[in-house]
Amino acid sequence: MQTLLLNRDQVTHLVDMRQVIGAVEDAYKAYSSNQVEQPDYLSIHLPEGRGEIDFKLGYHKQTELISMKAHSGGFKHNPQAYDVPNSMGTILLFDARSGALACIIDGSLITGLRTGASGAVSVKALARKNARAITAIGTGNQARMQIRAISQVMQIEEIHAWSRTPETLSAFQKDIEREFDISVRIAASKKDAVEKADILITTTRGKGDLVQADWVKPGTHIVAIGTDQRGKQELDPELFRNAKIVVDSISQCTQKGETYHPLANRIISMESIHAEIGQVLLGTKPGRTSDDEITIFDSTGMAIQDNTTAGSIYQNALAENVGTFFSFIE
Known part of the structure; x- marks a missing residue:
């Protein structure tokens, strides 16, 4: 052969x-x-x-x-x-x-492609049908890939962005505006960016809760990409208390993903995890059932x-x- x-x-x-x-x-x-x-x-x-x-x-x-x-x-x-x-x-x-x-x-x-696609799949399954505004926390290559993928499954009308690094943020703004002809609004703060999101994408290598629970408005869908091993974290664990939690893999996300942190802090239990996204796609578990739900997709990436x-x-x-x-x- x-x-x-x-x-x-x-x-x-x-x-x-x-x-x-x-x-x-x-x-x-x-x-x-x-x-x-x-x-x-x-x-x-x-x-x-x-x-x-x-x-x-x-x-x-x-x-x-x-x-x-x-x-x-x-x-x-x-x-x-x-x-x-x-x-x-x-x-x-x-x-x-x-x-x-x-x-x-x-x-x-x-x-990069399959990670970007994972966010788009979650948007199709879990985001509000009238979602139009995306916020990117982190503006590296994967943030660009998420925008490219999500643009295939929804009409993006607004993009808000925040990054610790002004040079990276400026490059992201120029690249996205040139590629998609959509204005990228550089947020004054993380809080300002998060509050404007219908869909919130986090793609950092964060090691702390970058996104606070009280910044996230009802109906937001969160695509949590950056946490794929112990020691990484992007979301306030309190966000999980009243959210619909969907993961790519229960075994991975509870040990290495964003879901690990609210579990470790006893904010949620294993029973709080609504579904793996495959179950939602197969129709064995429901997706979004209300426009007011906060949905979280915890993606650790799978072989x-x-x-x-x-x-x-x-x-x-x-x-x-x-x-x-x-x-x-x-």
Whole structure:
């Protein structure tokens, strides 16, 4: 069996955001219908704060694909010292019928795309139908990806933004206004930004409660992206007391996600978690039932999202004869 190699440029031309949103929806449904095996992911934190590498493994029983992703982050000196990005990813796809390596895919773009798509999926399932105003707390690359994905599922009329870093905030404003022709309003404070949100996106590497409970207006949908391991936090745990809590994975979010903090502080119990988003998509649990509900989507990111997204790209590559085949075994 030959193995297909796909680089980043090829990946860029083989997929669009609408397709990724569909792949992520499929991932959530498969996970919540027991069609996925997904061990806890592993992380290696390198000494002297150089960065970290995460390893995520998933098996999709319906497609018979096994994926393994290695994704690095936090290597802030990489561009200057090694002329490579500070964050990189690689995905291996194995044919589960034989165990053979089917495809090696650059995973850097896939991680950003599928994370952005997760927010869009949650907006479709949980946001008010008349939501029009988005607030971004954090204005890095993932904040841009969230806007790109959410714009596929709703009409965005207002964007408000806040960041600790003025340069990052200014660049975000210019990029989004150029790409979407929507005015980005730079907030005077976090509180001011949050109060204006119909949909609140948090994409920081925060280590404290950046968003206070009493800033969030009734009917807001919160897309919590930044907390994916212990030590990270973006939301005031009190926000969870009266909110509808939906997670990507109960096992991950209660141990490594934003939901961990209100559980640890005994503000909520396990029974307070309304559903996994896959259950909402499958119709086994209801989504939003009132325009006044505050809904929280806690997204830690799952291997099955990489699996379905990379699998979709692999099939596109085969259909379009893109990529380079090689063989480990002559």
